[in-house]
Amino acid sequence: MIYQITAIFILIAFYTFYFAKIIIQKRKSIKTNQMGIGNKPKKVLLIERIMSVATVMTCVVGVLSIFLVKKYPLVELRMIGILVGVMAVVFFALATLTMKANWRVGIPEEKTSLVTEGIYKWSRNPAFVGFDLLYVSMCLMFFNIPLLLVSIWAAVMLHLQILQEEVHMQNMFGEEYKQYKQQTFRYFGKR
Numbered sequence: 001m002i003y004q005i006t007a008i009f010i011l012i013a014f015y016t017f018y019f020a021k022i023i024i025q026k027r028k029s030i031k032t033n034q035m036g037i038g039n040k041p042k043k044v045l046l047i048e049r050i051m052s053v054a055t056v057m058t059c060v061v062g063v064l065s066i067f068l069v070k071k072y073p074l075v076e077l078r079m080i081g082i083l084v085g086v087m088a089v090v091f092f093a094l095a096t097l098t099m100k101a102n103w104r105v106g107i108p109e110e111k112t113s114l115v116t117e118g119i120y121k122w123s124r125n126p127a128f129v130g131f132d133l134l135y136v137s138m139c140l141m142f143f144n145i146p147l148l149l150v151s152i153w154a155a156v157m158l159h160l161q162i163l164q165e166e167v168h169m170q171n172m173f174g175e176e177y178k179q180y181k182q183q184t185f186r187y188f189g190k191r
Helices: 002-028 042-068 075-104 126-141 145-173 177-182
Strands: none
Touching: 002 042, 002 075, 002 126, 042 126, 042 145, 075 126, 126 145, 145 177
16 A cells, blocks of 8 residues: 555656646746647647647556556565656656746747756756656556556657657757757766
């Protein structure tokens, strides 16, 4: 039961940062959620919409797994899953806090600032790393094939979204973004 409670706490903490950031920015008249909407190329809109479905499905299957999985992985794997889940929350929280008013869900139509400080010194996509770590965490704690499959699907869609955002960022920030890419890895690390 302790693993179920811990997993629920991790999910609540993670998504509290997600929704709180959206609400806070909405109060400042910032349109944060731009996923799958707006005047974007059809390919961009399609990937954003599929990614939205994949991430929601992963959350749903993850929650169901917490309550329905009866055959648990090794205790050591579950403990690693908890640590990875805490890392997911930390990555995501630092990403949203560091981005301040620049954080968007989806490719923004308006110009924002390029953020390269804080956790963005170490990862160009820490919010996405947070999502990926969350998926790994749930799989380690409550492994089952449907959860693994939707987690892989969501991770692939997040990667495709990152590739689209990189094109957008290059177009938006030019040489400044090119230099940032040369210094900071897509997922984690510095050159």
